Amino acid sequence: MANYLIISASSDIGYETAEMLRAKGHKIFITSREEEKLEILKNKFECEGAILEATNFTEVENIFDIAIKDLGSLEGVVSFSGSVILKPAHLTSEAEFFATINANLTTAFAVVRAAGKFMKNGGSVVLLSSAAAMQGLANHEAIAAAKGGVISLAKSAAATYAGQNLRFNVVAPGLTKTKLTQKITSNEASLKFSQGMHALGRIGEPSEVARAVEFFLDEKSSWITAQILGVDGGLSNVQPKAKI
Numbered sequence: 001m002a003n004y005l006i007i008s009a010s011s012d013i014g015y016e017t018a019e020m021l022r023a024k025g026h027k028i029f030i031t032s033r034e035e036e037k038l039e040i041l042k043n044k045f046e047c048e049g050a051i052l053e054a055t056n057f058t059e060v061e062n063i064f065d066i067a068i069k070d071l072g073s074l075e076g077v078v079s080f081s082g083s084v085i086l087k088p089a090h091l092t093s094e095a096e097f098f099a100t101i102n103a104n105l106t107t108a109f110a111v112v113r114a115a116g117k118f119m120k121n122g123g124s125v126v127l128l129s130s131a132a133a134m135q136g137l138a139n140h141e142a143i144a145a146a147k148g149g150v151i152s153l154a155k156s157a158a159a160t161y162a163g164q165n166l167r168f169n170v171v172a173p174g175l176t177k178t179k180l181t182q183k184i185t186s187n188e189a190s191l192k193f194s195q196g197m198h199a200l201g202r203i204g205e206p207s208e209v210a211r212a213v214e215f216f217l218d219e220k221s222s223w224i225t226a227q228i229l230g231v232d233g234g235l236s237n238v239q240p241k242a243k244i
Contacts, residue, residue, distance in 0.1 A: 003027045003071035005064065006027060007054055007079040007111065008075035012178040013128070016210035018045050021217070032079060037234040054081040054107040064118040076124040076217040077115060077223035081107035084180045089141040097142050105153070106147035111158045117166075122165030125155050126216045129172040131232040147172070151228055158226035167225035169216040174232025176204040199234030199241070 001024075009018050011031035018075055021028055022045050030045065031052035032038040048070045052063050068074050083103035085096060106168045108127045115125045130141040133147035151170055158168040175194050177185050184190045185203065195202050202219050230236045 001025045001027065001219075002075035003067075003073050004029070004076055004217060005067045005071075005077040006030045007052065007060075007107075008032065008081045009039055009041055009049070009065070009079040010034065010179075012206040012215070013080075013173075013176070013209045015041070015154065016206045017078060017213050018047075020207075020210055020214050022047070027071050029063075029206065031063055034178070041097060046217040050166040052126060053239070054079065054110060055102045057110050060107075060110040061114045061117065064114045068084045073121075074119060074123060076218065077119075078126040078128075078213050078217060079107055079111045080128055082103055082180070083110060083143075085142050086139050086184075087142065088139050092142050101146050101149075104143070108150045108153055112153060112168070116157070116161055119166050120164055120230075123167065124217050124219075124221070125154075125157070125168045126213050127168070127170050128213075129170045129228065131172055131174040131236040132222075132229055134172060134228070134230065134236040136189070140201075153227075155226045162225065167216075167222070169224060169226070171209060171212045171216065172230045172232065172236065173209045174198055174235040175210055176206060178206055181240075183193055195238060197235060199238035200234060204231060204233060 002025055004021055006014055006028055008014050008020050010032040017137055018028055028047045030041055030047060030049035038049050081102055086099050128149050129150045130147040132144045153169045154168040174240050183207060209231050212229050
């Protein structure tokens with residue numbers, strides 16, 4: 001059994017990942033930005049956890065230190081911190097742009113930085129990107145920039161820390177039914193349009209993305225690093241079949 005740190009476990013995909021890992025007997029340490037959610041999850045998964053502002057480098061370092069002391073060791077970490085914004089560049093404010101970069105890229109960098117310092121015996125780091133970083137999608141400029149940065153960050157980190165057997169991989173979902181995407185998925189017209197963009201004709205479920213995260217975390221995947229796995233119904237690589 002292994003020990004894992006799950007950052008932003010209160011997200012829908014984070015919750016599913018935590019549930020999968022605990023079901024297999026792994027130990028986890030979780031974080032959330034909200035005390036109420038954190039307490040609910042700690043009781044649910046019978047684990048320890050802490051409040052975390054994941055854009056803060058010092059706080060992220062402290063979480064790694066606390067998690068290792070609680071668990072005894074740390075074999076893997078995954079960060080689910082992120083946000084969604086769908087606007088063309090000319091309608092995106094400076095504040096919105098930097099908020100998007102901070103929520104998605106700064107948090108990922110903070111995790112990579114802390115992992116390099118604390119995971120000297122190797123392990124697995126999984127970051128979350130998006131199909132929007134691999135396929136040009138209209139009105140995705142800010143989120144594509146942030147999530148594209150996550151992919152480049154992971155590849156560079158995989159090269160830097162390979163010598164300490166520390167692996168970095170990325171899961172890049174298509175549109176997935178979560179709280180973050182509720183504005184899209186709760187609207188029948190936008191949902192139908194989005195489904196049509198995916199070759200498989202539907203959007204994803206959090207558990208489907210969580211399975212990919214679990215795969216990268218698993219010690220059996222110890223010869224896999226610097227890889228980007230699109231869990232996206234074909235969105236990033238396949239054009240939907242034209243209606244005849």
